[in-house]
Amino acid sequence: MTLAIQLPQAGLRRYGSLLSPMAWGALAVAAVVVLLSLFAPVLAPYDPDYVDLNNVLAGPGGQHLLGTDALGRDLLSRLMHGGRTSLLGPTIVVIGSTVLGLLLGLVAGWSEGWLGKVLGRLFDLLFAFPALLMAMLAIALFGKGLFAPILAMTIAYVPYVARLAQSLVVAERSRPYVQAYRVLGFRTPWVVLGRVLPNLIPTVGAQSTLNFGYVLADLAALSFIGLGVQPPTSDWGAMIEESRGALLGGYILPAFWPALVVVLVVVAVNVIGEELSDRIGGKLS
Amino acid sequence: MTATDHVQAPAPAPGAPSRRREKGQAARPAMYIAKKVLALVVTLFVASLAVFFSRFLVPGDPARFLLRGRSPKPEALEEITRQFGLDKPAWEQYLNWLGGILQGDWGRSLTYRQDVSDVLLGRLPTTLQLVALAAVFITVLGLFAGIVASLNKGFGDRFILITLTAAGAVPPFVAAIALVALFSVGLGWFPSFGSGDGGWDRIWHLTLPALALGITYIAMVARVTRSSMNEQLLREHVEVATSRGLTRGSVVARHVLRNAMGPILTVSGVLVAGLLVSSAIIERTFGLSGIGQLLVQSIDRLDFGVVQAIVMVVVAAFVLVNTVVDLVQPLIDPRIAAGTESR
Numbered sequence: 001m002t003l004a005i006q007l008p009q010a011g012l013r014r015y016g017s018l019l020s021p022m023a024w025g026a027l028a029v030a031a032v033v034v035l036l037s038l039f040a041p042v043l044a045p046y047d048p049d050y051v052d053l054n055n056v057l058a059g060p061g062g063q064h065l066l067g068t069d070a071l072g073r074d075l076l077s078r079l080m081h082g083g084r085t086s087l088l089g090p091t092i093v094v095i096g097s098t099v100l101g102l103l104l105g106l107v108a109g110w111s112e113g114w115l116g117k118v119l120g121r122l123f124d125l126l127f128a129f130p131a132l133l134m135a136m137l138a139i140a141l142f143g144k145g146l147f148a149p150i151l152a153m154t155i156a157y158v159p160y161v162a163r164l165a166q167s168l169v170v171a172e173r174s175r176p177y178v179q180a181y182r183v184l185g186f187r188t189p190w191v192v193l194g195r196v197l198p199n200l201i202p203t204v205g206a207q208s209t210l211n212f213g214y215v216l217a218d219l220a221a222l223s224f225i226g227l228g229v230q231p232p233t234s235d236w237g238a239m240i241e242e243s244r245g246a247l248l249g250g251y252i253l254p255a256f257w258p259a260l261v262v263v264l265v266v267v268a269v270n271v272i273g274e275e276l277s278d279r280i281g282g283k284l285s
Numbered sequence: 286m287t288a289t290d291h292v293q294a295p296a297p298a299p300g301a302p303s304r305r306r307e308k309g310q311a312a313r314p315a316m317y318i319a320k321k322v323l324a325l326v327v328t329l330f331v332a333s334l335a336v337f338f339s340r341f342l343v344p345g346d347p348a349r350f351l352l353r354g355r356s357p358k359p360e361a362l363e364e365i366t367r368q369f370g371l372d373k374p375a376w377e378q379y380l381n382w383l384g385g386i387l388q389g390d391w392g393r394s395l396t397y398r399q400d401v402s403d404v405l406l407g408r409l410p411t412t413l414q415l416v417a418l419a420a421v422f423i424t425v426l427g428l429f430a431g432i433v434a435s436l437n438k439g440f441g442d443r444f445i446l447i448t449l450t451a452a453g454a455v456p457p458f459v460a461a462i463a464l465v466a467l468f469s470v471g472l473g474w475f476p477s478f479g480s481g482d483g484g485w486d487r488i489w490h491l492t493l494p495a496l497a498l499g500i501t502y503i504a505m506v507a508r509v510t511r512s513s514m515n516e517q518l519l520r521e522h523v524e525v526a527t528s529r530g531l532t533r534g535s536v537v538a539r540h541v542l543r544n545a546m547g548p549i550l551t552v553s554g555v556l557v558a559g560l561l562v563s564s565a566i567i568e569r570t571f572g573l574s575g576i577g578q579l580l581v582q583s584i585d586r587l588d589f590g591v592v593q594a595i596v597m598v599v600v601a602a603f604v605l606v607n608t609v610v611d612l613v614q615p616l617i618d619p620r621i622a623a624g625t626e627s628r
Contacts, residue, residue, distance in 0.1 A: 125331055128604050130562045133596060137336070140584045140592040141343050217456035224458045225569050225581055240462055248477065252466050259459045266454040 026271035037083030046074035085235035097157035105165025123159035131156035209273035412575035418495035431510025453504030461497035513545035558603035
């Protein structure tokens with residue numbers, strides 16, 4: 001006989017019920033990729049740039065777990081080291097655009113006058129510049145590499161965060177707790193930063209998580225066409241570009257692994273982001 | 286996600302409804318169109334400012350910036366100064382540039398030693414054909430997958446949804462590589478390079494590029510169609526239509542799909558801009574000489590005038606499509622024109 005009393009589950013199980021199995025899987029994939037990339041210098045079995053012409057295009061297994069590329073470089077080691085570059089860019093862009101977007105969105109949402117309107121128009125205008133296009137314009141201005149696209153994409157993703165934050169702030173502004181603080185005479189910056197801002201974090205966080213996937217794909221694409229990361233530095237996009245020759249010759253693996261990792265990470269990030277926004281949506285309604 | 290999606294709802298103007306009753310319905314569509322066109326012009330103007338003055342973000346001598354990678358001989362510096370009017374004040378340079386663009390004089394390409402407009406026009410057909418074919422794939426495959434998913438509950442829906450989530454996460458350049466690996470190298474059905482000789486040969490050459498270009502948006506359109514149709518299927522008017530004894534096909538076509546078109550149309554603005562930008566990557570991968578590849582080559586060869594022109598073209602296309610979508614939407618759903626005034 002079991003008791004029909006609903007007790008809050010203890011320990012990790014509570015978190016288990018918080019996320020769907022799919023989101024758990026996505027988190028696990030993301031965690032593995034991040035950890036392998038982060039600790040690449042320690043964990044990678046080979047020097048990622050070590051050329052071994054006696055061992056060109058080797059299959060997986062044996063000495064090289066995932067095989068080697070057209071120059072005999074170990075693919076697993078290159079994937080792990082490439083992950084450092086591939087993940088660094090989106091991380092900077094997402095942090096930058098989230099902070100900037102939150103600040104601008106707070107100002108735009110809070111000010112009822114012309115400032116809010118002008119900022120709103122500015123966000124609209126920025127939407128007219130697709131992130132990848134802005135990145136290419138920046139590369140044309142400042143040269144190839146990671147600096148220009150990271151700068152441009154940070155700006156390009158600001159309106160996605162700012163628009164959202166603005167609409168949330170407008171909704172929060174009229175809620176009783178804000179009114180109460182105002183009546184009690186608390187200073188505006190304290191109310192906005194201390195009490196309103198925390199309420200925006202979950203929703204904005206979900207949006208920024210989704211943005212991470214888009215930025216990762218775009219930066220990889222730029223490296224793929226030779227405008228992003230420059231050799232000898234490498235990332236997943238550049239790895240796919242390097243293995244095109246082998247691919248046309250029928251050796252699929254050197255292109256397959258980095259492509260698989262890019263897709264896995266983007267899917268994982270999307271699943272996590274959508275799970276987050278679904279949960280927040282459920283909470284709000 | 287479009288620019289117009291997020292336009293903040295203006296506060297309902299006091300007295301607006303009564304004015305509507307006095308003047309009747311006729312005055313409102315004209316106002317709506319005028320407003321949208323004005324917004325279009327303002328956006329294009331500000332975008333042109335941003336594109337032109339972006340050059341001023343680069344520190345140092347502008348003539349040397351424009352001549353990067355080329356020998357900075359005195360004659361060359363003199364020529365570039367004259368061509369871009371670099372000795373004149375910034376606002377005059379801008380007005381000359383804008384005036385030139387409006388009159389079809391887009392400057393000269395340093396690489397091709399040709400007018401930028403001629404270079405662009407020569408590349409335009411390939412890009413337009415590629416984008417058009419991608420649009421066909423997106424419409425046909427996206428709508429089809431979305432409709433099938435929403436009409437099949439349970440396993441079918443779940444399977445399509447998971448496939449779509451995965452497909453939507455495949456960046457176009459990865460899709461390009463995968464399609465080449467499967468259909469060119471593996472099966473040998475489609476070519477992996479070049480744009481063919483026109484006619485069917487052209488379509489045969491553009492099939493893989495168009496699929497790679499469209500994959501993200503096929504998934505996006507399918508998902509929007511699915512959720513939009515699911516929402517409509519639960520509506521009373523659909524139940525009424527079904528209980529009147531109409532066949533499933535005609536209920537879906539005339540009552541569900543028609544009402545579901547709104548959200549599908551809304552995403553088409555983002556779609557066109559996305560296709561044009563991604564075509565840069567796809568054209569380069571498949572060796573198609575279109576606008577996109579020209580953009581990448583011009584960045585590579587430090588031909589800034591061409592880059593500026595292409596960026597302006599893409600932004601203009603995006604803003605234009607969005608305006609057209611805004612103007613067409615009221616024809617499909619008359620509530621929209623009324624809604625923008627007093628939402």
